[in-house]
Amino acid sequence: MSDYNFAYLDEQTKRMIRRAILKGLAIPGYQVPFASREMPMPYGWGTGGVQVSAAVLTPEDRFKVIDQGADDTTNAVSIRRFFEKTAGVAVTEATTEASVIQTRHRIPEAPLREDQILVYQVPIPEPLRFLEPSEVETRKMHSLEEYGLMHVKLYEDISQHGAIATAYAYPVKVEGRYVMDPSPIPKFDNPKLEMAGIQLFGAGREQRIYAVPPYTHVVSLDFDDYPFEPTKADHACDLCGATDSYLDELIMDDAGGRMFMCSDTDYCGTRCAAGHCGAQGTPLAEDAA
Amino acid sequence: MITVENVSKSFVLHNQGAAEISVMAGASLSVAQGECIALVGASGAGKSTLMRMIYGNYLTQSGRIMVGDLDVVTAAPRQVIQLRRTTLGYVSQFLRVVPRVSTLDVVAEPLMATGSDRATAEAQAKTLLHRLNIPERLWQLSPTTFSGGEQQRVNIARGFAYPYPALLLDEPTASLDPTNRATVLAMIAEAKARGAAIIGIFHDHAARDEICDRQFDVTQYTPGLAA
């Protein structure tokens, strides 16, 4: 064990955050202000998500962190180690084994279960900020359900690009009431926002927490004649051959060589281990063992 | 149709030592349907003032001015607006219009304001403009750039576009050539024939004698001028 209090934050702070989380769950999509603490990492590195994770972690939890789908990036590794050290919790890279998953910019491909919590890192929680700089005004718009402005943003997209060009942080309406920024996940992930697991969103710099309880109705905003479409690269994963996962495009050389691979590294790895193989993948050899 | 009973009018010029100028006292006048009355009297005797009082353009201090069944002296602004729209027409000496509005629209407006559709209103406006010899090439232009005589004829066309039961005419034949003068007099006669009550100011004595049934000398009610 370490000399830190469990999961770094003191108990009073964790209770304060839990109250904000409970309020957020009670009012799906509503941004609950909370007294965000200084964390031993800079803003923009997931201070909001880390505080939410600290508040929900118990010693029995198994913790997973992904950054843009990957478990092995600097940010993910750092946060995983942070809680390994300060909370002593078990960690994992397997989505199905984790009880708490902190994420930046993705929802795992494997469907989450009722006993799992997904914690999002949120840079700008206010979906109306694009057009309305005043916080007083945006709060009033939420309270009075005046969301015409959200469609103005989508209108601008279509008028300038011929289609809704917003590809990430695509606004949604939660349980027919609050319009919410789902954090910068690709809009491919939007349909997955209706899930069995608990979703918690933490914005450290902006001091807001909001939540989507299990099985909550989440609708991506659109126009009747320009319906919402989740999009991904029109390709299969070159490593595992999956056609249903969100893909990263990787430039391989100076000659224009490229490959597409699952952004969810655990999903890809699990499929490869099960014997699936993409165009540029290495087939699971019998002699590997 | 128009009954003026014992009306008085004075102006208080607050910015000139609150000087009070009494311009009319105890005037009474009645005009029946189909009748045309000429207001006469020396310049400054109050002919235009009386006309403006009847139109509601000037406030009246005391007395009654009935046009139809509305007392203009005590009526609310919206009642006067309604009266002007459907009952009481006024052809002033000077044309006052919004810049940029075409002559055709200026003439058609009183009809549009009373619910005519655009086609009907424009057709009627064209008939009148033709009759008053306004060249067709001018119809789409604003009358603000026209000559005095042309402006006067546009003003008359506008005043006669809607068949008001009561009409006020301030020098309708001034600055008109003989042909147009005859046309305007014919139009006034037609208005009389359909039953309009008309009060007019005519410096053109021949026209006055031709069209008016009676004369009404305002001088007798002008304080300081009455003999």
Added chain:
Amino acid sequence: MTPLLQVEGIAKMYGARIGCTDVSFDLYPGEVMGIVGESGSGKSTLLNCMAGHLQPDAGAVRFDTRTEGLRDTVTMSEPERRMLSRTDWAFVHQHARDGLRMNVSAGGNVGERLMAVNARHYGDIRDKAIDWLGRVEISADRIDDRPTAFSGGMQQRLQIARNLVTGPRLVFMDEPTGGLDVSVQARLLDLLRGLVREMGLSAIIVTHDLAVVRLLADRLMVMKDGHVIESGLTDQVLDDPQHAYTQLLVSSVLQV
């Protein structure tokens, strides 16, 4: 006949200073009322009290709502009042940038009020925006330009289109022609007059320009030091002013 707007005893204080006080009048459907007075006379304060931008200290502003008849907008709930201000009411600001979203295209500006009342068909919204741009004499090929690329007169016309697209019944205007060239002013006045007549709009226009009210307003209120000192038919007040201040105001207009 039910008045569209019934203002009764409106007063607004700024500390010990009077913003406006004891203002009462009825406005009937289709009427255009002008409010004139010099800077600081309380005309803008009054307008903002009526339009729900300022909370008056006393008085009632009753509006003939579509469903429930006359309702006091001062005491109605904020959501109801805001709903009115994006459906049945319109507000044209003196400075277009106060009434427009400068970082949104002309089409988006016009479409916002439609989307605010749940228009969800892009093609329909765009058709309506093009129609309205045409009605305020902005060509359809400017629909995707931002207002920052427009001249002052165009911005003002865009603001009018943005306000009238939902077919309001009452328009509040605060110096709508202020700061525009005279030729641009004339064009705007002509446009406003046509729209008022075609749509049967009622309007309250605050201005210090007597020529504007003579052309647009049926009725006129003259304000000084927060009080209404004279009111009546526009041409009557201008041609036969009774109050010393109104006489001064009318006689101070420069003749061209």
